[in-house]
Amino acid sequence: MATLVRLEGVSVHFRLRNQGQRGGIVRAVDEVDLTIDEGEVLGIVGESGCGKTTLGRTIVGLQKPTYGDVIVRGKKRSLRQRPGANAQEDGFQMVYQDAAGSLNPWKRIGWSIAEPLRNEGMPKLAMRDRVLELLEQVGLPDALIDQYPGELSGGQQQRAAIARALAGRPRLIVLDEAVSSLDMSTQAQVLNLLKDLADRHSVNYVFISHDIAAVDFMSDRVAVMYLGKIVELEDAHDKKNPLVHPYSITLRSAVPVPDPVVERHRNRIVLSGPVAGATDLPPGCRFHTRCPIAQPRCSETEPELVKVSATSRVACFFAGEFESRYSATGTGLAGR
């Protein structure tokens, strides 16, 4: 499979303004290596502040990396360009959580969807046909073309935002919490729509969410992020090798499953330690302050993301030993 995007040692650091030259640096994304193959859906899961949105923006080309290279179809992305220009040149698009906020409230839906087409200089007549075609693809009625965003429901607005992302026939769409604000039933409709679109058009997704179930459903590969680092990267369809990083396991155990019988028989792993801040990262593994199986070594050396099986990479010294070590502490093990 051809590689669409490759990130090599990408870091995105932000300097905190109010603290002057000595000010803290937020390492939103820190030395991330990642590839996205053609035709693949990459899921990125993590909690707020872990850098998943910044990583998504960097992949699209809306955020310049502080260090490292983004290589798109074998060509290194230049750093001097205006950030938006990169996304346009590569044919990359982004869809945000707040669909209402990404559509101009004073313009009709058709106008907003046609925005990338106008930028391409498409003639007006062709444009209307293309917008109608896009509306059909995302399952919206034609009549919506002349309506305003405020007249649409949340699910319809999100479909319109997806239609606009599709307008320029993108190679890759980064979906940043794109279904998180929708009701369950609407969320299911939009997830199905995204899957259909991926099957019919050759478009890649990067699916960013805090919802591990939605990420599992959508993705071919899942990257788990914690404080700017990818701590685990693995094949989502490989059910034999479930996630093994202590953070991934905790994350999964924290999410209640819609099944009362399962819920009653499991013991949730509840983290206790302090969350390390992104400005003053602890030495060693970033998760060791909260990790239930942390050892002295974890606070000294930072583990690398290493291959543990054909389909997965993990950044933990004790990968695969969670269950034995956790139960050794006397607490019951969370069921999966």
Add this chain to the structure above:
Amino acid sequence: MAKPQAQQGGPVLAVRDLVTVYPTRLGAITAVDNVSFELRAGEVLGIVGDSGSGKTTLARSLLGLVSAPGRIVSGKILLHDQNLLTLTPEQMRQVRGSEIAMIFQNPIRSFHPGFTIGRQLIEAVTRHQRVSRRAAREKAIETLSWVGMPDPALRMKNHPHQFSGGMLQRVMIAMSLLNDPAVLVADEPTTALDVTIQAQILELVQRLALDRGLGVILVTHNLGMVASLCDRVMVMYAGQVVEESSVDDLFARPSHPYTVGLLDSQPDRVTGSRLEAMAGASPQMFALPTGCRFEPRCGFAESECLQPPQLWKISTGHNVRCWVSKRHGRLPVPADTGTERAK
């Protein structure tokens, strides 16, 4: 104020035929349409539904917090056999926070940003109890430590912005518990929090219900939370309760097509590559179907569904507002799925 002890098994809160209406330009919207239920001490009752189904309005109605021009037009809310709807606003203020308390989705917006949380907690005690400031302070510190706040005495001096979201939600839960309420209404208490923090808050709420015999009403759209936390569930659709049962029954034998659709929409319940998404969207509240409100989206619909259904009992403790379930005792198995590609 002495609290009447909840009689074993008796409901602490009983709601009868509650109707809450919002007048709008397009006509009156009945956001809560004839809702009745009971809540026992130590019980966690889940209220599930899509946005606009009336679940939050129902929760706010219980505390007399429906914002104008919305108002409760009929029904009864009986807390320890006292009808809250007959109270004056001042009497209601006394009940609210002392006997029935609420926690909201966004903790940071529920505190005054300019005062320390200690001051706000102490005020919450002295507002309802005739105690000294010192006693109120001790009560506040004790409650903070009870909800798992490290260094509670020190944290009393902090302002709301100095807390993380999860910690502030704990402060809010502590505040709601200061006056030992009988009922806690939690409206999406963890939606704004990260999942690992969410797990901590869930544990806390569960412990409260068990140890303190607190009746909890949990408003949520998250079926995972319902499964892990609730004893009973009410499913709301377009202002009405469409299904009501124990949590096990609801997940094992969902009997309203909307409930079935909700369960099928869960990404972690599917094995295939597609979700069984419900078609369509919730109806406009000012243009409701005359019959069953779910009928236009329903794959089981028959001719009698054009008549309004009632909340019928189909087995012990399991009520469903569905003609088809009423006739068959359950939904017919070869579901001519009302699911299709979303339109």
